[in-house]
Amino acid sequence: MNTTINLAGVELKNPVMTASGTFGSGEEYSEFVDLSRLGAVVTKGVANVPWPGNPTPRIAETKCGMMNAIGLQNPGIDLFCERDIPFLKKYDTKIIVNVCGRTKEDYCEVVERLAGEDVDLLEINISCPNVKAGGIAFGQNPAAVEEITKEVKKYAKQPIIMKLSPNVTDITEMAKAAEAGGADVLSLINTLTGMKIDIHKQAFALANKTGGVSGPAIKPIAVRMVYQVANAVKLPIIGMGGIATAEDAVEFILAGATAVSIGTANFFNPTATVEAVEGIEAYMRQYHFDSINEMIGLVK
Amino acid sequence: MNTTINLAGVELKNPVMTASGTFGSGEEYSEFVDLSRLGAVVTKGVANVPWPGNPTPRIAETKCGMMNAIGLQNPGIDLFCERDIPFLKKYDTKIIVNVCGRTKEDYCEVVERLAGEDVDLLEINISCPNVKAGGIAFGQNPAAVEEITKEVKKYAKQPIIMKLSPNVTDITEMAKAAEAGGADVLSLINTLTGMKIDIHKQAFALANKTGGVSGPAIKPIAVRMVYQVANAVKLPIIGMGGIATAEDAVEFILAGATAVSIGTANFFNPTATVEAVEGIEAYMRQYHFDSINEMIGLVK
Amino acid sequence: MAGKYKESVTVVSQESIAEEIYSLWLQTADIAEHAVPGQFISMYTNDGSRLLPRPISICEIDRAKGQLRVVYRVTGPDTGTEQFAALKQGETIEVLGPLGNGFPLEAGKGRKAFLIGGGIGVPPILELAKQLDAEKQIVVGYRDTQFLLDEFGQNGAVFVATEDGSAGTKGNVMDAVAANELTADIIYACGPTPMLRAIKAYAQEHDIECYLSLEEKMACGVGACLGCVCQSRDKDAHSNVHNKRVCKDGPVFLATEVEL
Amino acid sequence: MAGKYKESVTVVSQESIAEEIYSLWLQTADIAEHAVPGQFISMYTNDGSRLLPRPISICEIDRAKGQLRVVYRVTGPDTGTEQFAALKQGETIEVLGPLGNGFPLEAGKGRKAFLIGGGIGVPPILELAKQLDAEKQIVVGYRDTQFLLDEFGQNGAVFVATEDGSAGTKGNVMDAVAANELTADIIYACGPTPMLRAIKAYAQEHDIECYLSLEEKMACGVGACLGCVCQSRDKDAHSNVHNKRVCKDGPVFLATEVEL
Numbered sequence A, B: 001m002n003t004t005i006n007l008a009g010v011e012l013k014n015p016v017m018t019a020s021g022t023f024g025s026g027e028e029y030s031e032f033v034d035l036s037r038l039g040a041v042v043t044k045g046v047a048n049v050p051w052p053g054n055p056t057p058r059i060a061e062t063k064c065g066m067m068n069a070i071g072l073q074n075p076g077i078d079l080f081c082e083r084d085i086p087f088l089k090k091y092d093t094k095i096i097v098n099v100c101g102r103t104k105e106d107y108c109e110v111v112e113r114l115a116g117e118d119v120d121l122l123e124i125n126i127s128c129p130n131v132k133a134g135g136i137a138f139g140q141n142p143a144a145v146e147e148i149t150k151e152v153k154k155y156a157k158q159p160i161i162m163k164l165s166p167n168v169t170d171i172t173e174m175a176k177a178a179e180a181g182g183a184d185v186l187s188l189i190n191t192l193t194g195m196k197i198d199i200h201k202q203a204f205a206l207a208n209k210t211g212g213v214s215g216p217a218i219k220p221i222a223v224r225m226v227y228q229v230a231n232a233v234k235l236p237i238i239g240m241g242g243i244a245t246a247e248d249a250v251e252f253i254l255a256g257a258t259a260v261s262i263g264t265a266n267f268f269n270p271t272a273t274v275e276a277v278e279g280i281e282a283y284m285r286q287y288h289f290d291s292i293n294e295m296i297g298l299v300k
Numbered sequence C, D: 001m002a003g004k005y006k007e008s009v010t011v012v013s014q015e016s017i018a019e020e021i022y023s024l025w026l027q028t029a030d031i032a033e034h035a036v037p038g039q040f041i042s043m044y045t046n047d048g049s050r051l052l053p054r055p056i057s058i059c060e061i062d063r064a065k066g067q068l069r070v071v072y073r074v075t076g077p078d079t080g081t082e083q084f085a086a087l088k089q090g091e092t093i094e095v096l097g098p099l100g101n102g103f104p105l106e107a108g109k110g111r112k113a114f115l116i117g118g119g120i121g122v123p124p125i126l127e128l129a130k131q132l133d134a135e136k137q138i139v140v141g142y143r144d145t146q147f148l149l150d151e152f153g154q155n156g157a158v159f160v161a162t163e164d165g166s167a168g169t170k171g172n173v174m175d176a177v178a179a180n181e182l183t184a185d186i187i188y189a190c191g192p193t194p195m196l197r198a199i200k201a202y203a204q205e206h207d208i209e210c211y212l213s214l215e216e217k218m219a220c221g222v223g224a225c226l227g228c229v230c231q232s233r234d235k236d237a238h239s240n241v242h243n244k245r246v247c248k249d250g251p252v253f254l255a256t257e258v259e260l
């Protein structure tokens, strides 16, 4: 049985990875999960300089989901390279660094800095609500998506994953723009923008007012978008949004994802990622798939 | 304590109504609910002619939500006027007729036909996935929203509610377009487009492949959009999306909704609407609101 | 029209009666009093993440005790039916019912009838067998393990078909009819669609009055959402198109009225 | 660093010890063995619609029996804590722990200490009182109804404050300290932020070493998501900004290290 998948020339032992921002750089969950069992670890978004993030409360629970407004707190690329990459190198897994920024230059600086580092892929988060380009978030405008992809590609030594926002009318436009800009891989979906009001305090549940909704609640929207994008572009897709079990992971793969990321589920099941690895194998045995590649986009 | 609200000159005894398509024309749930307790009954979408809708399965369960792809099955405006309006007239509640169509002309025909009927408001569903205008759904393009609003207004005798789709990058653009077109009230949100794959059958859960996600899972997204729209236009808003309890209803009102609709919750709690009426009153007593109008948009 | 009730009901007893098949007796306030054979109840799980009801046929009605029996299959791990199977005596769940229209008992009075159940369509046939006043030939088909056979034996002549041939005729219910050279003037049936299709064809061929209980994915269960329609031969009075609601207009239909 | 465990634990007993306050003993495989006072556990509901854990302090540790006690407030109807309150003996729930760093016991050894708990911050003070080897002055503040007072009495001198004056000093814990003219060389405290802020000011004024247990909304509970940060005086080694994680770097902090 072959579970290896290929993302722009990088071979992963299996399609299961962590979703950026939910797994730190792996250290905290390494108590629960042997990171070497995972296809890849995707790190929390890192910027050119340290970011303090948003005020608290940053977290709110929603039905079958949660909202976060972390605001991309991160220690900056220098400390990240010094501490987090060496930590991850101890494991037999691929390293995917999620990159965030406020301007094009911010992104490019991080990407350039990572060119000399021993990491496997870069995931460019153009769907963070803090990041504006001429008043419009990078990820909600096809021209901006194409441009930032092109810019980043100029500096990148590793293949580039563009991470798309679901808060758009037509996700395939964004996917095509990223493809046109030279993206190697797409990942989707980031969180859906939501809001919660505490009716007893008569105040917003999050200090930031709005936050990103994640978890099983958003899975049907994510599956739909993965399916649409898989049928609109040629690039491999990393699917995510509400994956909690191997069955969920298989659903994304059948819809067209080459790999899957598990985010919020780590918070209620710290071993969700390894369980997904095992469960996908069980599914392949049950339905007689020799290679996971036979499953990708099977349902049309 | 005053729970009456005003929608474009129409006075409702309380802000609680039913969400179109989840309550038929009220008959089926009249076994559980005294319709006279509700602010208004919003009927299932009706077109100029009978529509057969989509093939089955039309329903799928999702985490804290569901998907439907009914495809706007309806008996056509003639039978509707003959049967459903007289039925609803027996109750002391406002009647809001939800209107659907494939073309501008379809909509206008229904609106014109209803001009002579004793109904209180018309809700124009421009967010149904079957309805195309030049390849783009009416509800996903501001120019189309404005145009259809203007057209419909030409024929309308009753105030017009434009029902907005959440499957857009910026809902305030659509709201402003509807306002510019002369809409009297806005309602939001309709369902989010989703997909579910049955991994054992390796097939789509819905015959239509995609369906509309509704229920508590989508509430944070709906609250966010209601808040955004309330702060972008002057029109009263009917908020909906995942409301299951009085607490949920209050959340929407605090975010800026003048009225609320309850949809999916009827399916798991047939008395959800009257319970919301009672619970809102209890909330007003607890927090000493004399008039519900003091609550609208209180959280800024 | 009899009323419908949303009740929080108490589990009287639960047992596994075959592999993955459970039998559950529920104490109801009103539903048992009004239920008739062929109707179903909407059962809700106690898990807030599963909103929709599971439509489950009424298998037995004990009006005296105010109890209902349902027999259901656990469809897999992490399903609503698996949660039902975990219910213990004294625990409560929400149900809505009785829903839909039952089998027409008058139509069969004094006639020679087939009562056909296939797979998880077998349970509603039991209460039908108990209440129908006819010459009853109960034909039940199973994949492998059988259940409810003792109860059927007390209510008529029983003919069994199993797919694996482990009991009765090897094959489906129609094979059992053929093997036993059975005939009837009226048919009542519940089971998987391919089985119903075969029965409908047989009934048409032999010009027999035939009632079929259909299955469809449901949301409201009361006729409001139009989620559960089947295609009808004639334009339906309610829908004004060729669609009938399984939950409200059915689940039992005259075979000639519906397209399968 | 001691390990963390995700366990399905069994309810040993549950009782209501004051209005809306419940005491729950849990049988754990590993957590009780490793827990220290001031640590907490993440408790998960059995309802699939609530994903996030409720962080609850460890109130007592019975290492011999492998049991943990938590004492918690039901915050309202339809909350996760209301679901905890419905748990019966023998039922199981998922927990993750022990989490965070406890109160530094060595620092207080042989010294004159305040152990201050306010409201639902009272429970963790109990295990601290049991394990701390110091001259213990336990100062506990309640809105109205008191709880755990008997247990505290066995572990030190107890001073009570109530907001409504129904017992002890009318007012807050600092009012009780003043009223009883208490002094100390070291402070341990847990409770609402305004109380901690007052204690921090008091400690600063009197130049007393002071440890505070903070509260923040959490998602992961293990330091991965950065959801639960508080502001720190110095640039934090992990975050490289002025943020510390309450779940992992706390919940107990040296008062001078954090901004409240």
Ligand SMILES: Cc1cc2nc3c(=O)[nH]c(=O)nc-3n(C[C@H](O)[C@H](O)[C@H](O)COP(=O)(O)OP(=O)(O)OC[C@H]3O[C@@H](n4cnc5c(N)ncnc54)[C@H](O)[C@@H]3O)c2cc1C
Residues within 6 Å of the ligand: B060, B061, C040, C052, C053, C054, C055, C056, C057, C058, C070, C071, C072, C073, C074, C075, C076, C078, C079, C080, C081, C082, C120, C123, C124, C214, C215, C216, C217, C218, C251
């Ligand atoms: C009128 C009627 C009577 C029925 N009577 C019985 C009975 O007596 N015993 C029995 O075991 N089963 C019966 N079924 C089938 C039963 O409803 C499904 O097996 C059950 O809903 C599956 O739920 P689940 O939680 O196990 O599956 P899940 O996979 O968790 O269900 C997911 C969703 O799909 C729906 N669903 C899945 N399968 C079906 C199905 N076959 N029909 C309708 N909805 C489905 C569920 O209601 C739920 O909304 C009946 C169905 C109908 C329509």
Ligand SMILES: Cc1cc2nc3c(=O)[nH]c(=O)nc-3n(C[C@H](O)[C@H](O)[C@H](O)COP(=O)(O)OP(=O)(O)OC[C@H]3O[C@@H](n4cnc5c(N)ncnc54)[C@H](O)[C@@H]3O)c2cc1C
Residues within 6 Å of the ligand: A060, A061, D040, D052, D053, D054, D055, D056, D057, D058, D070, D071, D072, D073, D074, D075, D076, D078, D079, D080, D081, D082, D120, D123, D124, D214, D215, D216, D217, D218, D251
């Ligand atoms: C380190 C720590 C220790 C704690 N120890 C105790 C204790 O021993 N006893 C006790 O009764 N309470 C304690 N709390 C507070 C307790 O976590 C909350 O009261 C509880 O989470 C409320 O959950 P709910 O289901 O009742 O409320 P809901 O309103 O259903 O919760 C909604 C969400 O908000 C979160 N939340 C709500 N209030 C708080 C809060 N005050 N702090 C953190 N998250 C919150 C919940 O975890 C959940 O994610 C502690 C909090 C922390 C951070």
Ligand SMILES: Cc1cc2nc3c(=O)[nH]c(=O)nc-3n(C[C@H](O)[C@H](O)[C@H](O)COP(=O)(O)O)c2cc1C
Residues within 6 Å of the ligand: A019, A020, A021, A022, A044, A045, A068, A070, A072, A098, A125, A163, A189, A190, A191, A213, A214, A215, A216, A218, A240, A241, A242, A243, A261, A262, A263, A264, A265, D219, D225, D227
């Ligand atoms: C607490 C939290 C922090 C996140 N931080 C990031 C981030 O730094 N960069 C990023 O691209 N996505 C971030 N995300 C989005 C996730 O990577 C993922 O796209 C999203 O949560 C959907 O997946 P899920 O439902 O499995 O969580 C974050 C999500 C959460 C819940």
Ligand SMILES: Cc1cc2nc3c(=O)[nH]c(=O)nc-3n(C[C@H](O)[C@H](O)[C@H](O)COP(=O)(O)O)c2cc1C
Residues within 6 Å of the ligand: B019, B020, B021, B022, B044, B045, B068, B070, B072, B098, B125, B163, B189, B190, B191, B213, B214, B215, B216, B218, B240, B241, B242, B243, B261, B262, B263, B264, B265, C219, C225, C227
């Ligand atoms: C089964 C079903 C049918 C619906 N039919 C319509 C419709 O005919 N017209 C319309 O405008 N909205 C329709 N909707 C959308 C609802 O009115 C509502 O906008 C949406 O479901 C969100 O609210 P909820 O989460 O409370 O269900 C339908 C929703 C459901 C679930």
Ligand code: FES
Residues within 6 Å of the ligand: C217, C218, C219, C220, C221, C222, C223, C224, C225, C226, C227, C228, C229, C245, C246, C247, C248
């Ligand atoms: S399930 Fe709603 S109409 Fe049948």
Ligand code: FES
Residues within 6 Å of the ligand: D217, D218, D219, D220, D221, D222, D223, D224, D225, D226, D227, D228, D229, D245, D246, D247, D248
């Ligand atoms: S809760 Fe995730 S870092 Fe503290």
